[in-house]
Amino acid sequence: MKHLLASLVLTFGAAPALAQSAAPAGDAKHGELLYMADGCYQCHGTVGQGSRGTGPRLTPNTIPYDAFAAQLRKPADIMPPYTALVVSESQLADIYAYIKSVPGPAKAGDVTILH
Amino acid sequence: MSRGKKDPALSRRGLLRGAGVAGAAVIGAPLAAEAQTPGQPDGPPRPIGPVTPAPNPRMESGTPPEMPILQGTAGSDYMVDVIQSLGITQIAANPGTSFRGLHESLINYSTLDWHTCTHEEASVAMAHGYAKIEGKPMLVLAHGTVGLQHASMAIYNAWCDRVPVYIMAGNTVDAPKRGSNAVWAHSVQDAGALVRDFIKWDDSPASLTHFGESAVRAYKIGMTPPMAPTLIIIDSEMQDGPVPENPKLEIPKLSRIAPVSGDQNALAEVAKLLVNAENPVIVADRNTRTQAGIDRLVELAETLHVPVCDMGSRMNFPTRHKYNMSERSRGLVAQADVILGLELLDFYNATHSFHDNIESWSDSRIKKDAKLISISSADLFNHANYQDFMRYQPVDLAIPADSEASLPYLTEALRKLIDPGMKAKFEARGEKIASDHAKALTAARADALYAWDASPVATGRLCAEIYEAIRSEDWSLASTTGNFLSAWPQRLWDMSKHYHNTGAAGGSGIGYCAPASAGAAAANKKHGRITVSINPDGDMMYSPGVLWTAANSKLPILYVMHNNRAYHQEIMGIQRIANRRQRGIDRTHIGVTLRDPFIDYATMAKGLGVASFGPITDPRELGPILKKAVEIVKKGEPCLVDVVTQGR
Numbered sequence: 133m134k135h136l137l138a139s140l141v142l143t144f145g146a147a148p149a150l151a152q153s154a155a156p157a158g159d160a161k162h163g164e165l166l167y168m169a170d171g172c173y174q175c176h177g178t179v180g181q182g183s184r185g186t187g188p189r190l191t192p193n194t195i196p197y198d199a200f201a202a203q204l205r206k207p208a209d210i211m212p213p214y215t216a217l218v219v220s221e222s223q224l225a226d227i228y229a230y231i232k233s234v235p236g237p238a239k240a241g242d243v244t245i246l247h
Numbered sequence: 248m249s250r251g252k253k254d255p256a257l258s259r260r261g262l263l264r265g266a267g268v269a270g271a272a273v274i275g276a277p278l279a280a281e282a283q284t285p286g287q288p289d290g291p292p293r294p295i296g297p298v299t300p301a302p303n304p305r306m307e308s309g310t311p312p313e314m315p316i317l318q319g320t321a322g323s324d325y326m327v328d329v330i331q332s333l334g335i336t337q338i339a340a341n342p343g344t345s346f347r348g349l350h351e352s353l354i355n356y357s358t359l360d361w362h363t364c365t366h367e368e369a370s371v372a373m374a375h376g377y378a379k380i381e382g383k384p385m386l387v388l389a390h391g392t393v394g395l396q397h398a399s400m401a402i403y404n405a406w407c408d409r410v411p412v413y414i415m416a417g418n419t420v421d422a423p424k425r426g427s428n429a430v431w432a433h434s435v436q437d438a439g440a441l442v443r444d445f446i447k448w449d450d451s452p453a454s455l456t457h458f459g460e461s462a463v464r465a466y467k468i469g470m471t472p473p474m475a476p477t478l479i480i481i482d483s484e485m486q487d488g489p490v491p492e493n494p495k496l497e498i499p500k501l502s503r504i505a506p507v508s509g510d511q512n513a514l515a516e517v518a519k520l521l522v523n524a525e526n527p528v529i530v531a532d533r534n535t536r537t538q539a540g541i542d543r544l545v546e547l548a549e550t551l552h553v554p555v556c557d558m559g560s561r562m563n564f565p566t567r568h569k570y571n572m573s574e575r576s577r578g579l580v581a582q583a584d585v586i587l588g589l590e591l592l593d594f595y596n597a598t599h600s601f602h603d604n605i606e607s608w609s610d611s612r613i614k615k616d617a618k619l620i621s622i623s624s625a626d627l628f629n630h631a632n633y634q635d636f637m638r639y640q641p642v643d644l645a646i647p648a649d650s651e652a653s654l655p656y657l658t659e660a661l662r663k664l665i666d667p668g669m670k671a672k673f674e675a676r677g678e679k680i681a682s683d684h685a686k687a688l689t690a691a692r693a694d695a696l697y698a699w700d701a702s703p704v705a706t707g708r709l710c711a712e713i714y715e716a717i718r719s720e721d722w723s724l725a726s727t728t729g730n731f732l733s734a735w736p737q738r739l740w741d742m743s744k745h746y747h748n749t750g751a752a753g754g755s756g757i758g759y760c761a762p763a764s765a766g767a768a769a770a771n772k773k774h775g776r777i778t779v780s781i782n783p784d785g786d787m788m789y790s791p792g793v794l795w796t797a798a799n800s801k802l803p804i805l806y807v808m809h810n811n812r813a814y815h816q817e818i819m820g821i822q823r824i825a826n827r828r829q830r831g832i833d834r835t836h837i838g839v840t841l842r843d844p845f846i847d848y849a850t851m852a853k854g855l856g857v858a859s860f861g862p863i864t865d866p867r868e869l870g871p872i873l874k875k876a877v878e879i880v881k882k883g884e885p886c887l888v889d890v891v892t893q894g895r
Contacts, residue, residue, distance in 0.1 A: 181698035212826030238699035
């Protein structure tokens, strides 16, 4: 499944070339509920940390909203498609808001056991 | 664990005393005369074993028939002598009537250690994990019917993983000797048929002499690379009955086994390809059987200054070695002009990307003119039915040989070809690889910082905390599945010994980790080594009874539950299918989650006699509890820590 990571990174990496629009306002709290209910966490982790075998990291450098929406609606490679029948536009915005709200990683200096 | 009697000479029989050493020894005759025999030597052939009296009026009237009730010799004692001559010291078994004779001999007439198992799948998986540490098999006993049926999944794992498991299965061949309906239901014409597709050899001996030869042959075949499980069917009458008078039983000598090394000319050709390559890469999967395998691969890598990608089915290459580039294997393989696969069974997957979409397909990721070389003992033996030989990958040169045995010759061939100019060039390449290795390690540590404080506990933090708790001990990671843990142990832990990581199940049959790590602990124990199992929850539920075995055998093992409360791989698969069909995932938890209720592994472990902690959901609690758990394990007991984790 490592190829999934590679392809998604490629997809996400291509995002800046797309026409970008501002992310619609979303409800991060509701987005968190949707993120869990819609199973995003299964592959990307509960705080978007990603996993090498299942799905790329989503935070803190989250891709622009247009690329995010494109990936959900018509994903590259094996990510499941989330069409409007499953996730509405407003729900999409809420999920995006949640991902954007997640704090960054712990500070390396605070985690001595990794050294 | 129960230990057999220390001094068989003190047993009431001492039948084959001193015959347990390898070598031909004539046995059986001196005490044979003590046997109570129903027939005379020159009379009609006497029955082998005890005779079940036929119903008769005298018995019903209370007058017992004149039948033997004591025996002075036992066929199964001879079996024990043969088994001990092979150097086998441990047994895993769930009891069964069809091997009661051998069972009795093993507990009263041998010095073997006995692990009482609650399921034959656990028995075989224990032997699987044991062999990967010890380098030799454990004996597994099972019924030839229901026992082998229980055991079959674990046998398949060992077969796929190229690991020897030495199995003896009981059967009652002679129909009139099957006294009850249970014995009939547990008897079979051809017991080996059930598992013959995924064992290397089996036999059903018809006499004790036959048993001796086949038992030694099975061991030899199983231990010859490619190693694999073997099976001997042991007739219950032959076990239970006395040793016949006439045969002079011998214990056949076990040959020393020299694993086949690659053809010298072919290895010289490989050396030529490697020294002339710009971007060679070594991909090792089951290269290493012993510490020598690691040392030899290090020597090869340092001679050629070449990156090594460890696919993880064994501990092939030190994780902190400057040429370990497992983190970037896909990219290196894609750029390579020569790819050397060492016991790389799935060469196709190493060189291709598979796309699991509505229409699945694969595409090559390697250069068109890349040269592919395979050194693998897997080419020496295969079966057809089960498809564990993987998709066919054409290679430029396939050397059917044991790669661990072949490496010294390859390194020697390289040394002959490398001139000072090449050496300088290769060393410069090595510096670049070392720099990339250091970057990969830094990146892995940075990656682990994400979700560090998350609850459920992130797998990166889980593995970092476990390592912190054991790093100052002599430790052995005996079971984990790399994908299930995002390869965190390989990324974060300093692994350099062959017992530091024994790899996964082989056949991806779930239910391996818990018992296999118990088996590894049975091998690690005498070294004072702590065994660690980062145990998926779904895996644990296949045979949780092994926790009781660990307690009963006093195995020093730390079980840390990777409790994501689901069959996580399958959750993702069902989600993909549901979303393809635009049905949403509201119901995709059905059949793939372990919730409602959550399983309380700590309570389960306590009930099975294992000290435990958890469930832990706050990652800050993890470090202190793991330290306490390690202290318990250091005292020679198992301990389980239940950690509620992220999916991967």
